Amino acid sequence: MSRVYNFSAGPSMLPEPVLQKAAAEMLDYQGSGQSVMEMSHRSKVYDGIIKGAEAALRQVMNIPDNYKVLFLQGGASSQFAAVPMNLMTKSHKADYVLSGQFSTKAFQEGSRYGDCKAVASSKEDNFSHIPAIDPAECRPDADYFHICLNNTIYGTTWHTLPDTGDVPLVADISSCILSRPIDVTKFGLLYAGAQKNVAPAGLTIVIVREDLTGEPQEGTPTMFNYGVMAKNESMYNTPPCWPIYICKLVLEWIRDEIGGLEAMEERNVKKAQELYDFLDGSKLFKPCAQKDSRSIMNVTFVTGDPDLDAKFVKESTEAGFVNLKGHRSVGGMRASIYNAMPPEGVHKLVEFMKEFEKNNG
Numbered sequence: 619m620s621r622v623y624n625f626s627a628g629p630s631m632l633p634e635p636v637l638q639k640a641a642a643e644m645l646d647y648q649g650s651g652q653s654v655m656e657m658s659h660r661s662k663v664y665d666g667i668i669k670g671a672e673a674a675l676r677q678v679m680n681i682p683d684n685y686k687v688l689f690l691q692g693g694a695s696s697q698f699a700a701v702p703m704n705l706m707t708k709s710h711k712a713d714y715v716l717s718g719q720f721s722t723k724a725f726q727e728g729s730r731y732g733d734c735k736a737v738a739s740s741k742e743d744n745f746s747h748i749p750a751i752d753p754a755e756c757r758p759d760a761d762y763f764h765i766c767l768n769n770t771i772y773g774t775t776w777h778t779l780p781d782t783g784d785v786p787l788v789a790d791i792s793s794c795i796l797s798r799p800i801d802v803t804k805f806g807l808l809y810a811g812a813q814k815n816v817a818p819a820g821l822t823i824v825i826v827r828e829d830l831t832g833e834p835q836e837g838t839p840t841m842f843n844y845g846v847m848a849k850n851e852s853m854y855n856t857p858p859c860w861p862i863y864i865c866k867l868v869l870e871w872i873r874d875e876i877g878g879l880e881a882m883e884e885r886n887v888k889k890a891q892e893l894y895d896f897l898d899g900s901k902l903f904k905p906c907a908q909k910d911s912r913s914i915m916n917v918t919f920v921t922g923d924p925d926l927d928a929k930f931v932k933e934s935t936e937a938g939f940v941n942l943k944g945h946r947s948v949g950g951m952r953a954s955i956y957n958a959m960p961p962e963g964v965h966k967l968v969e970f971m972k973e974f975e976k977n978n979g
């Protein structure tokens with residue numbers, strides 16, 4: 619069997635030990651005589667899985683008791699609507715920072731439910747950095763302040779969180795969840811689609827401070843109502859059973875094999891550093907994200923020549939480094955090096971890039 623190094627932005631690689639465990643348990647989950655895919659979500663055995671996943675997430679992310687963990691469906695994109703429906707209930711105002719395509723979509727969707735204001739944007743620089751925030755633009759009576767913590771398409775990340783005072787900070791953490799420790803207490807709400815760093819597509823995780831799960835806007839669908847979902851422990855209807863099971867295995871891998879999020883961060887920083895160090899010294903490849911905003915999860919780069927970019931993508935694919943083509947809005951290349959990308963995958967990619975530079979420089 620030969621597995622490729624998959625640099626896809628999502629869905630993306632899963633840790634090999636997790637895939638092996640899932641394979642071993644596929645036909646008969648722990649003596650139940652059935653696959654996790656087949657069992658009732660109301661069964662005792664599945665209850666152990668979903669409770670175990672939540673407990674592991676709370677432990678690994680150090681989530682305080684006054685936060686609810688919700689296992690939902692609909693992707694991060696559904697949260698672009700669910701967040702305003704549930705949180706925009708007092709002043710009906712919310713402030714957004716536009717740092718890329720997903721935060722812009724969140725802003726546009728939020729604007730359908732109330733008075734959303736874009737308080738800062740780096741659009742004029744093609745989102746190559748996190749914009750500076752002028753506090754005078756921010757509204758102290760906003761119901762929340764929204765950021766996208768890691769900008770998957772552009773390869774940028776917030777290295778310092780904005781100070782929003784009493785306004786709850788809400789963050790889309792789809793492409794950086796579990797990549798490093800996060801101080802959950804600094805946020806009112808965190809949300810993430812699971813398919814980048816946690817599980818297969820189909821699971822969406824919401825971590826929300828209890829006091830923000832009150833009465834939502836009128837007309838909010840029951841399935842979007844955080845209070846209802848929290849009260850029913852994510853079991854108002856059938857949850858995404860299989861992705862929740864894989865999520866549990868991934869968390870156990872981070873906790874027991876990697877050694878927790880500090881160790882995960884150290885591993886991720888080293889991986890990213892090797893790639894950025896090469897890019898900084900290269901005469902052929904140029905990194906796209908500005909230095910002070912660089913992401914350790916998504917690394918964007920170009921040669922400056924679209925034909926040469928295409929040649930690189932073609933040849934790297936043939937060599938077993940797949941999905942390196944950049945998003946169309948940036949062009950060039952993007953290496954998504956999430957938790958499950960082993961360090962030797964990045965190392966071998968850098969070796970391949972050196973060789974390509976020698977032959978094409």
Ligand SMILES: *Cc1c(COP(=O)(O)O)cnc(C)c1O
Nearest residue numbers: 693694695720770790792793811
């Ligand atoms: C992938 C991604 C999304 C979209 O997620 P879906 O689960 O496909 O809706 C939103 N935000 C960020 C930061 C992402 O990386």
